[in-house]
Amino acid sequence: MALSLNSTGFSDALVILGAAGIVIPAFARVRVNPVIGFILVGALVGPFGLGRLVDQAPWLYYLTISDPHAIEPFAELGIVLLLFAIGLELSLRRLWDMRALVFGVGAAELGLSALLIGGALLALGQPWTGAFGLGLALALSSTALVLPMTGINGPVGRPAFAMLLFEDVALVPIIFVLGAFGGAATLASLGSTALLGILVVAALLLAGRFLLPRLFAQAARAKNPELFLAASLLAVIVASLATSAAGLSPIVGALIAGLSIAETDYRGEVESITAPFRGLALGVFLITVGMSLDLGAIAANWQSLVMAVVGVMLLKTLVTFLLLRLIRTTRGAALQTGILMASPSETTLIVLGAAASAGLIGASTAAFWQTVTAIGLTLTPLLARVGKDLARRLEHAADEPPEQASVGTVIIGFGRVGRMVADLLRMHGKPFTAVESDIDAVSAARKDGYNVLFGDASRPDFIDRLRLGHADALVLTMDDPVLSVRLTRRVRGWVPDLTIVARARDTDHAAELYRAGVTDAVPETLESSLQLSEAVLVDLGVAMGPVIASIHEKRDELRREIKLAGALDREPRLARTRLQDLNEAKGL
Incomplete structure (x- = not known):
């Protein structure tokens, strides 16, 4: 049965939601604590406030809590x-x-x-x-x-x-x-x-x-x-x-x-x-x-x-x-x-x-x-x-909260890529916290001794609880291009100086991530090509030292080009200037 407009429940819900959605934001605008705001609203709409006037003005029924x-x-x-x-x-x-x-x-x-x-x-x-x-x-x-x-x-x-x-x-x-x-x-x-x-x-x-x-x-x-x-x-x-x-x-x-x-x-x-x-x-x-x-x-x-x-x-x-x-x-x-x-x-x-x-x-x-x-x-x-x-x-420092300890590196996504990043961080003594939305993957990782939290990274309120303002770096390893770009934009606007390293599907996705604000984007296609090239050169008898140097040089060159491609869409004039400088450096 439909709820009557004259029902007590409808009227009370209107008052409560009106207080939460209209009155309290208005108090916040003039810097009145929400606690005081809610109490003042209660005094206004209660039986000792406007409730006394309902008999004289029936329309106040919808602005008061009748029971x-x-x-x-x-x-x-x-x-x-x-x-x-x-x-x-x-x-x-x-x-x-x-x-x-x-x-x-x-x-x-x-x-x-x-x-x-x-x-x-x-x-x-x-x-x-x-x-x-x-x-x-x-x-x-x-x-x-x-x-x-x-x-x-x-x-x-x-x-x-x-x-x-x-x-x-x-x-x-x-x-x-x-x-x-x-x-x-x-x-x-x-x-x-x-x-x-x-x-x-x-x-x-x-x-x-x-x-x-x-x-x-x-x-x-x-x-x-x-x-x-x-x-x-x-x-x-x-x-x-x-x-x-x-x-x-x-x-x-x-x-x-x-x-x-x-x-x-x-x-x-x-x-x-x-x-x-x-x-x-x-x-x-x-x-x-x-x-x-x-x-x-x-x-x-x-x-x-x-x-x-x-x-x-x-x-x-x-x-x-x-x-x-x-x-x-x-x-x-x-x-x-x-x-x-x-x-x-x-x-x-x-x-x-x-x-x-x-x-x-x-x-x-x-x-x-x-x-x-x-x-x-x-x-x-x-x-x-x-x-x-x-x-x-x-006491000057009595009201100041204690300094928040760093949460280390936060890894979002704990599949094969996230686990490899965690292994290398542990190898070098760097603390980390990982987040994964697959509970079976979380259970398996925790059994293996990894510090992994269960959570949905697509929820902004969950990301807010990761204390990224106290993190050393953020690593995005999940295989979701849209979510990684959205997270990068959100976190970059919130923590402008945080190091953000993201996994990218290809060079186009990497360029989009650079536009969103990542510090570094790592395309899977690029890394697989570089690893393949390294294996071929070593098998052909080229010394390991020159091979590693050339791979690093090629990686840096391609990364600069991807960054410029991202900047070309965001800031065309600045990108063209950087591209010209790069070509001059190459002797072109």
Whole structure:
């Protein structure tokens, strides 16, 4: 049945896609952070914005979100996909290496922040049960906003990720503890949930190790991006449903799915193919945050709200800064991390709801702190900029990311030609990374000890992830003339100084590659002719030295002519001048 123009789904989709496609680019044009843009859009189109005027102006129905609860599942999907992407950037070994940060600094940050915030609220007259619940809720920080700004590497990203990861794991125990204080849960139920959760996580890790490589291998052999996307989303949803059924948060399942895929050969392809969905779903989440902002209530209680926001942020910044200084983090990085972790979290809203359901806090108190949380989330991008500026002043290099190590030579295409290039690079001690779209070829090469990634080089987003700006050279060996020319143009425009060497079918293809910007093009027909000539001369008794010299001379001469042929099409006047100089040098 066709979707009615008056349906809620049609109206909400129009608003969300309009925000993503029109409003957010407009904000970007005036250098407004997209996070703030999405939240402001949510405040505008939500029930406290234009939604109040729908009765007076029915046409506003198509510019508002009539049922905020209807899009909450999409907001949750955005957070799930974010944690999935974080898992893709990790590995189980790396996570184990971070255990001291996660369960040491992470636990201390959450516990001390909750204790100080709860103590302050207790001193202000809040009952101890309410202060306990509010302290735990407000101590949480935003995974959805902080990690995209910091990543998971470097002096800021690594400790921030460790603390946020512990908070995400602790979310379900926090909800159970609050339920126990309200009489809705018992220690026995908490213990059984923890045991079941451990069993489910172990089962997911085991299943991921043996089932995911086979699932993605079938999708890779089909050469169908839609199947690859379907397999990725299937893995995320199954893992999230499994942890939800065990009483854990679905984001734990998403993280495990990402970790499991990161151990396979398909990590890069999965990361690039799910990125658009992740960004849009995260935007929906931010819109829901904006819809909770009641500007009238904020104006009426602005003094209390300002004090609450500033107080929570100062306490959390102080705790994080001191903990990181205790483990000898630089002052600039510790301050920047503390400021980024200062705002409450999207999960704060979940914990506030659990505390209200357990009767620990009243509905009006929960609404007040929900507004504080929404304001804090809106301020997070501004805090990130403030933190970076303060860190720069405190310690000049604290905000600068560490120098990226070179990725060596990147070889795209790992057939017989690519393998020969890799062998010679290894012979001379030069590092390399190879990319191949045939999963069977990737598996065979990895068994032989080659560093080969599975990925589709025709996808621009995958090429962007190869860090070619830090590569020593790019070698194109695939037997696809159109793709090699297209890749050369793209990479040359992006990294103008990179050495690009490409395999060409013939001299015409080589000339086209030179026009596209390669440093050197090697025609197969030319090289086979030179090798044939070398073999004939040696067999006729000509000394090897003069033969090699003449072959090199002939190769250089033909290469100059091919370059000139390419320049003749691109810059005729310059090419004719070069051709004249070449003829004069030959004595013609």
